Amino acid sequence: MKTNISLSAAPFGVIGVVGHAGCGHANSHLGFIQDDSGGLSAVLGLLREATGLSLEIAECNVHTGLEDAYFQVKTVSGGEGIGTARRGITASEARLASHCVGKQAVCSQAIAVDCFGRVLGQGAMEVPVALQTAIANAALDSFVKAFSDQFIIKEEDLEGNCGKILGTVLDIHGVPVSVMALSNATIGGIGPNEDIEGNVNLYGKKDLSEKLHLDRIPSFVIEGKVCAEPLSSVIKEPTFLIRAFPGDDNTVAVKALLKAAQSLGLSVEYRPELLGRSDTAMEDLTRQQGRKIIEFGERLSKASTAQEKVRIAAELNEFCSQELGGITFMSNDVHKVMGGVGCIPGTSAVMSLFISREQLQKQVLPTLESEDVKNYDRIICAAVGYLNENLGQANEELIAAQEKYGMI
Numbered sequence: 001m002k003t004n005i006s007l008s009a010a011p012f013g014v015i016g017v018v019g020h021a022g023c024g025h026a027n028s029h030l031g032f033i034q035d036d037s038g039g040l041s042a043v044l045g046l047l048r049e050a051t052g053l054s055l056e057i058a059e060c061n062v063h064t065g066l067e068d069a070y071f072q073v074k075t076v077s078g079g080e081g082i083g084t085a086r087r088g089i090t091a092s093e094a095r096l097a098s099h100c101v102g103k104q105a106v107c108s109q110a111i112a113v114d115c116f117g118r119v120l121g122q123g124a125m126e127v128p129v130a131l132q133t134a135i136a137n138a139a140l141d142s143f144v145k146a147f148s149d150q151f152i153i154k155e156e157d158l159e160g161n162c163g164k165i166l167g168t169v170l171d172i173h174g175v176p177v178s179v180m181a182l183s184n185a186t187i188g189g190i191g192p193n194e195d196i197e198g199n200v201n202l203y204g205k206k207d208l209s210e211k212l213h214l215d216r217i218p219s220f221v222i223e224g225k226v227c228a229e230p231l232s233s234v235i236k237e238p239t240f241l242i243r244a245f246p247g248d249d250n251t252v253a254v255k256a257l258l259k260a261a262q263s264l265g266l267s268v269e270y271r272p273e274l275l276g277r278s279d280t281a282m283e284d285l286t287r288q289q290g291r292k293i294i295e296f297g298e299r300l301s302k303a304s305t306a307q308e309k310v311r312i313a314a315e316l317n318e319f320c321s322q323e324l325g326g327i328t329f330m331s332n333d334v335h336k337v338m339g340g341v342g343c344i345p346g347t348s349a350v351m352s353l354f355i356s357r358e359q360l361q362k363q364v365l366p367t368l369e370s371e372d373v374k375n376y377d378r379i380i381c382a383a384v385g386y387l388n389e390n391l392g393q394a395n396e397e398l399i400a401a402q403e404k405y406g407m408i
Contacts, residue, residue, distance in 0.1 A: 005050045005381065007150050008169040012212045013178035015387055016219030016347070017380055018199045019043035020182045021108050021136045022329060023083075023163070024121035024129035024191030026365070029285065029326030031228065033360065035368045036192070037109040037136070038224035038353060042376035043181040044106045044139055049377070050170050053077050053146055055105040055139050060131075062094035071097060073134040075105055079142025082162070083133030085126045086188030093127050100131065105139040107368040108132045108183075109224075118365055122328055124321035126189035133162065133191075136183035140166040152211070157204030158195055162187050165196075167208045172384045178212035178219075180205075194329040198342025198350075202334070214347075218253050218387060218394035220380055221343055223352040225368045227360040231269065235356050238372075239267040240379065244349040245276040248339070248401060252394035253349035253387055260382035266375055275339050275350065282335035286327045292319065337405065346401025351379065 019039025027033050048055065059074040066088035073081045099115045112119050112132040119128045143166060144153045154165040163183035170177050182205070184194040196202050198221045201209035209215045226232075231241055240261050244254045254270055261268035296316045303309045330342070341350050353376070355366050387394060402408045 004173050005046065006171050007050050007147070008171040008176050010169050010176035013169050013176040014217060014391060015175060015384055016178045016199065016212070016214045016217050017043060017046070017222065018180045018214065018219060019222035020184055020194070020197045021132070022192045022194045022197060023108070023133045023136060023183060023185035024119060024189065025194060025325060025329055026109070026119045026121055027322035027325040029323045032226065032326065033228070033366060034224045034226040035109045035366045036224040037107055038368055038372070038376065039222035040136060040181050040183060041107045041368055041373045042222045042380065043179060045373045045377045046170060046179065046380065047143055047181070051143065051147060053142060055079070055142055057101050057103050057105050057135065057138070060097050060100050062089055062097060064089045064091050064094050071131050071134040073100070073105070073138040075138050075142045077142040078145035079138040079140070081134040081137025081139070081141060083130035083137070083185065084188055085130040086123065086190055087126055089127055097131050100135065105135045106373060108136040108139070110367045110369070111135055113365060113367055120321040121191050122320050122324050123190040124317070129191055130189035133183065133185040133189065136185065137164045140164040140181060140183060152208055154204045154208050156184065156196060158193065160186055161193055165205055165208060167212050169212065172381050175384050175388045177384055178214050178217065180208070180212065180214060192325070192329045194342065195331050195334050196342070198338065199344050199347060200334065200338050200342040201344060215344055217347065218250050218391065218398060219348045220253060220257065220383060221341060221348045221350045222376060222380070223341055223350055225353045225355065225366040225372060227355050227357065227366050230271065231354045232357050232360070235354060237267055237356070239269055239354050241352050241354050242268065242270040242349055243274040243352070244272070245274065246272055247404065248277050248345055249275060249343055250347055250349055250394055250397050252390050252397055256383040256387035256390070257349055257351055257379060259386050260379045263382060264378055266379065275341070275343070277336065277339050279336050282327065282330065282332045286332065289324060289327055345405045345407065346398035351376070
């Protein structure tokens with residue numbers, strides 16, 4: 001990617017870009033499956049372009065055993081990250097994890113999958129999630145170690161979490177852009193808890209969001225690589241999906257992303273019906289899934305044969321490791337205001353990369369690739385220019401939505 005991008009002297013931007021990795025958030029309900037590191041990977045791509053910094057993993061040190069098991073990942077640029085595994089790490093798992101050495105710590109979930117074959121959340125596969133956590137945190141730490149006067153790093157400051165939050169300002173085509181990258185990660189690798197994903201300005205993100213004005217400027221929230229409806233059953237090629245609900249989000253930012261992707265010849269769609277807020281959606285789904293678990297328990301309590309018991313246990317395991325990802329990632333009260341990807345009302349348009357059901361059948365998992373990161377960043381950089389030309393209109397939408405939600 002060649003573009004006019006550099007570290008900025010401005011204290012904050014007029015446009016925001018935010019991306020996260022939900023460590024372990026590989027699945028959600030209704031068959032939703034993803035590489036949830038796309039946002040962080042895209043932002044890391046921008047930061048590498050601005051600084052020239054290498055994120056090559058130099059070491060993967062492992063404390064094996066049942067007690068206090070962890071991965072410590074170090075980059076050649078001095079970044080360090082830790083990820084713990086609740087049920088321990090074996091010597092064999094340590095050898096598998098060593099495969100990450102030499103890779104750029106950009107696509108954290110893809111690297112964990114490359115080492116362990118796949119990733120599941122909700123405590124199903126804590127070791128790959130712990131490695132992903134260490135990789136993501138090491139990448140974020142690298143920029144602070146190399147450019148301590150240009151970057152600010154914070155802890156999530158969310159009970160049970162151990163992710164990092166990185167902030168700075170970039171000049172993209174001469175426009176000051178507030179940039180935030182974060183890892184949402186849980187202690188023990190049991191993830192996900194993503195109460196501060198997207199541009200949610202709570203807990204450890206609050207002060208940094210205020211400093212960078214990310215709570216009050218039109219922004220692009222970058223999400224992962226996904227196979228899900230309503231798109232994956234109808235597309236034939238990887239397609240960027242733009243989401244923003246009129247009145248709740250920012251449709252001017254949508255137009256900027258759409259125009260950027262189209263100008264680059266990349267497949268893109270906007271679905272305005274998505275991301276509408278609901279006062280009870282998360283509460284209702286949580287109750288529904290809780291009842292499903294009760295049904296599993298009732299079936300198991302009546303089972304008498306080993307065949308029945310093992311089948312029910314397998315179904316329960318699948319349900320917990322996949323479907324429950326639709327509720328574990330966010331608290332009910334946060335979801336009510338910020339929606340399913342964590343957007344402050346009025347501020348944002350969300351961009352994800354969707355793959356087809358046909359592609360998923362062959363690959364089993366959506367896995368982020370370096371070319372995907374380049375395309376995300378090409379769109380973002382072009383969209384910054386388009387949005388900057390229409391900032392007045394974007395800010396009008398932002399103010400209207402925040403008035404609607406009683407935020408101003």
